Amino acid sequence: MIPHPVVGIALLSLAGRHHWFGRILEALNIQIMGTVTGIVSVLTFVGLPFYINAVKTGFESIPPRLETVSRSLGASFSATFMRVTFPLAWRSMLVGLIMCMARAVSEFGAVVIVAYHPMVASVMIYERFTAYGLKYSQPVAVGLILVCLVFFLLLRWVSPRKASIP
Amino acid sequence: MIRVEDLTVALPGFALTDIQLHVAPGEAFALLGPTGAGKTLLLEAIMGVVPVQRGRILVAGRDVTGLPPERRRIGIVYQDHALFPHLNVAENIVYGQRYCAGPLPDLDALIQRLGLERLLARRIHSLSGGEKQRVALARSLAVAPSVLLLDEPLTALDPNFREDLRDLIKTLHQDTGITLLMVTHDFAEAHFLAQRTAIMHSGRIEQTGSLEAVFAHPETPFVAGFVGMKNLFSAEIDGDAVKIGNLRLRCRNPGGGFRSIAVRPENVGVSRQPKDAPGVNHLTGRLRRVLNRGFYADILVDVDGVSWHAIDSRRDLGRSAVTHGETVYLTIAPEDIHLIRDGCDGGTQKAGR
Numbered sequence: 001m002i003p004h005p006v007v008g009i010a011l012l013s014l015a016g017r018h019h020w021f022g023r024i025l026e027a028l029n030i031q032i033m034g035t036v037t038g039i040v041s042v043l044t045f046v047g048l049p050f051y052i053n054a055v056k057t058g059f060e061s062i063p064p065r066l067e068t069v070s071r072s073l074g075a076s077f078s079a080t081f082m083r084v085t086f087p088l089a090w091r092s093m094l095v096g097l098i099m100c101m102a103r104a105v106s107e108f109g110a111v112v113i114v115a116y117h118p119m120v121a122s123v124m125i126y127e128r129f130t131a132y133g134l135k136y137s138q139p140v141a142v143g144l145i146l147v148c149l150v151f152f153l154l155l156r157w158v159s160p161r162k163a164s165i166p
Numbered sequence: 167m168i169r170v171e172d173l174t175v176a177l178p179g180f181a182l183t184d185i186q187l188h189v190a191p192g193e194a195f196a197l198l199g200p201t202g203a204g205k206t207l208l209l210e211a212i213m214g215v216v217p218v219q220r221g222r223i224l225v226a227g228r229d230v231t232g233l234p235p236e237r238r239r240i241g242i243v244y245q246d247h248a249l250f251p252h253l254n255v256a257e258n259i260v261y262g263q264r265y266c267a268g269p270l271p272d273l274d275a276l277i278q279r280l281g282l283e284r285l286l287a288r289r290i291h292s293l294s295g296g297e298k299q300r301v302a303l304a305r306s307l308a309v310a311p312s313v314l315l316l317d318e319p320l321t322a323l324d325p326n327f328r329e330d331l332r333d334l335i336k337t338l339h340q341d342t343g344i345t346l347l348m349v350t351h352d353f354a355e356a357h358f359l360a361q362r363t364a365i366m367h368s369g370r371i372e373q374t375g376s377l378e379a380v381f382a383h384p385e386t387p388f389v390a391g392f393v394g395m396k397n398l399f400s401a402e403i404d405g406d407a408v409k410i411g412n413l414r415l416r417c418r419n420p421g422g423g424f425r426s427i428a429v430r431p432e433n434v435g436v437s438r439q440p441k442d443a444p445g446v447n448h449l450t451g452r453l454r455r456v457l458n459r460g461f462y463a464d465i466l467v468d469v470d471g472v473s474w475h476a477i478d479s480r481r482d483l484g485r486s487a488v489t490h491g492e493t494v495y496l497t498i499a500p501e502d503i504h505l506i507r508d509g510c511d512g513g514t515q516k517a518g519r
Contacts, residue, residue: 055324065248065250068215072242073262083261087252 004046008113011042038115046107047100054099058160059085060094091160098158102151105144120145167313167345168190168212173221175211182369185221189313189362194339194346195354196377199366200392205349208366209315212347215239218303222427226312236265238470245318245447247298251288256286262309280304280334296327299332307338316348320355321512332358353381353393365389387426395428395504396475408503412470415447417503423506431444433502434476436465447503449474449496453489467494 002010013031016022025032052155073088087132114159116123121144129137183206189195191496205431210216212223214235223231230238249258259277277283280300285293293301295302299319306314319335320328336359339346356363357377364374365388373380373389384390390398401408401424402454407416408427434443440448451469452466456478463478474496 015440063246063248065244065246067252068210068213068235069242069244070261071247072213072217072238072240072252072311073305074236075262076236077234079265084250166364 004107004109005113007045008042008110009046011038011110011114016158032114034115034117036115036118039111042110042114045105045106046110047103050099050103051096052094053095055089055093057096058089061092061160062088068095070147091158094158095155095160098151098155102155105147167193167226168347169222169224169230170208171222171224171385172176173211173223174219175216176219177207177216180204180207180369180385182211183299185371187364187371187374189347191226191345192343193362194348196360196363197347197349197431198353198356198363198392199350201351203239203366204369205366206317207316207369208347209242209347212315213240213242213300220273239309239312241309241311241314242304243302243314243316243319245336247299247302249301251290251306253290254286255282255288255290256292258290258301259286259304259308264470266309268284271307273308276304276307277336291501292370293295294327295323297332298426299323299327303335303338307344311344312386313345313347314340316346316350318349318351321351327389332408335359365392366465367392383504384428384506387428390428390504390506394430396431397427397429397434399472400425401427408505410472413449414441414500414502416500417505418500419505423507425508426506428504428506429474429498429502431464431475434474435497436467436476436494437497438479438492441497443497445462445500447498447500451494451496453492453494455490465494469496 012033013019014021015025015038017026030037032041064086066088067080071077071083075083107120107121108126111120112123112126119127121140125137125140125144128140168189170185170187173182173187175182178204185208187208193243197208199205205215206338212225214230214233220426221231222229225238225240230240239253250261251482253261258274259282263273263485267278277286280303282297282300282304285297285301290298290301296368299322302447303319306347316335320331323331332355335346338344339359342374346359348356348359357402360377362375363380365380367388373385380389381393386468387398399410401410403409403415403422403424407414409415410427415427434442435446440450449469449475451467454473455466457464462481463477465476467474467476476496
């Protein structure tokens with residue numbers, strides 16, 4: 001819902017030395033502006049809802065009765081999670097991860113505010129397009145399309161099968 | 167084997183209240199009641215998967231109220247099987263054995279008994295409903311539970327599988343002597359499998375007793391309606407008779423303190439000609455409705471503003487068509503009029519089915 005440049009601005013405001021959170025980061029020698037840490041932070045922020053939604057849907061699709069039966073058979077809460085819940089939910093967790101990564105790859109607005117350098121692919125496309133024109137931006141764009149295609153195929157491959165959960 | 171004392175379980179919008187239940191060792195006990203009565207919730211409270219506000223649950227003399235489900239040694243078989251879909255049949259059956267400290271049943275014998283030898287390598291989604299339920303039974307019995315809870319185990323099966331599995335559960339119960347507590351909607355199933363029953367309604371147990379006693383002598387208007395006594399009326403005792411509005415019917419042992427009567431439709435005789443039957447109650451009424459049920463017909467007769475349900479077996483009224491408004495004659499034996507202490511709201515009250 002939040003415009004992505006706003007996410008970048010908000011993150012920079014939080015990480016600035018005028019905010020207590022920024023001062024903590026500074027004390028820990030963590031820099032956000034123009035660093036890989038900043039890129040990872042902003043991409044995690046924009047991709048996390050995709051991960052959470054996919055995992056939540058996966059866990060909700062497991063009938064609670066399976067866990068009840070498992071515990072009635074003597075398995076503890078943790079053993080039930082490892083032997084029933086996790087085996088039925090891991091595909092959804094992987095789907096969430098891929099969705100999160102795919103979302104991160106396509107991010108531009110927030111990244112360009114937080115870390116123009118080191119350049120991520122979407123920022124590089126923008127820079128090449130504005131500085132050198134369409135022709136120079138096309139190779140990076142094609143590379144990005146291929147990466148997205150890989151994500152799509154992975155998504156198809158790991159998505160939960162219809163018959164896997166009753 | 168199972169003793170539930172003063173149990174209260176409160177959930178948002180529904181509660182089990184003051185539940186008292188005793189299932190003897192080796193007994194097969196049926197929990198009956200309409201949908202939403204709280205039967206499955208009671209099973210889950212006994213299982214330990216819903217929090218208990220008040221009361222105690224004892225299994226084999228041990229207070230398990232505060233124990234987690236895995237330490238209660240209670241098996242459960244659900245209507246929808248609840249088999250682990252990521253495991254095959256064999257893996258489902260042996261799932262709980264690694265957690266069992268005590269002696270385990272002979273698994274090969276159990277598998278053979280349930281006819282699962284050829285299914286062991288199969289995936290769950292490739293099994294039929296009956297096969298799934300047999301696997302669910304084997305999985306529960308493989309850990310030698312103290313008691314086995316069955317939550318409508320036959321409901322989702324087609325009639326052929328249902329009869330086979332019903333016979334199998336009966337034989338298993340007789341041979342192993344395991345204590346069974348089952349939830350069912352099916353009276354025939356309850357009569358076939360169980361010795362005693364409890365009728366539940368709105369989170370309470372209305373009546374407990376042998377199936378014969380509960381079906382023949384319901385103690386509340388709800389139970390009377392639920393077990394099929396459709397003729398349920400508020401009544402006043404008047405000497406050796408009961409009065410329903412302007413009707414006066416002789417009955418056995420009227421005594422005091424009774425406020426309702428119940429009569430099974432099959433105990434209401436109906437004919438086109440007055441019958442010369444001494445000692446029974448005779449009523450004359452008009453036919454209001456005939457519902458064809460195949461081999462019999464449900465009949466509604468209005469007698470001085472009181473509606474009586476009767477069942478015509480196609481002998482009493484003959485094979486010719488009956489017409490609405492036609493005068494018919496009812497006979498009710500005094501011993502078929504069942505007296506109930508509680509009053510019922512309004513002229514008639516029907517409950518459950």
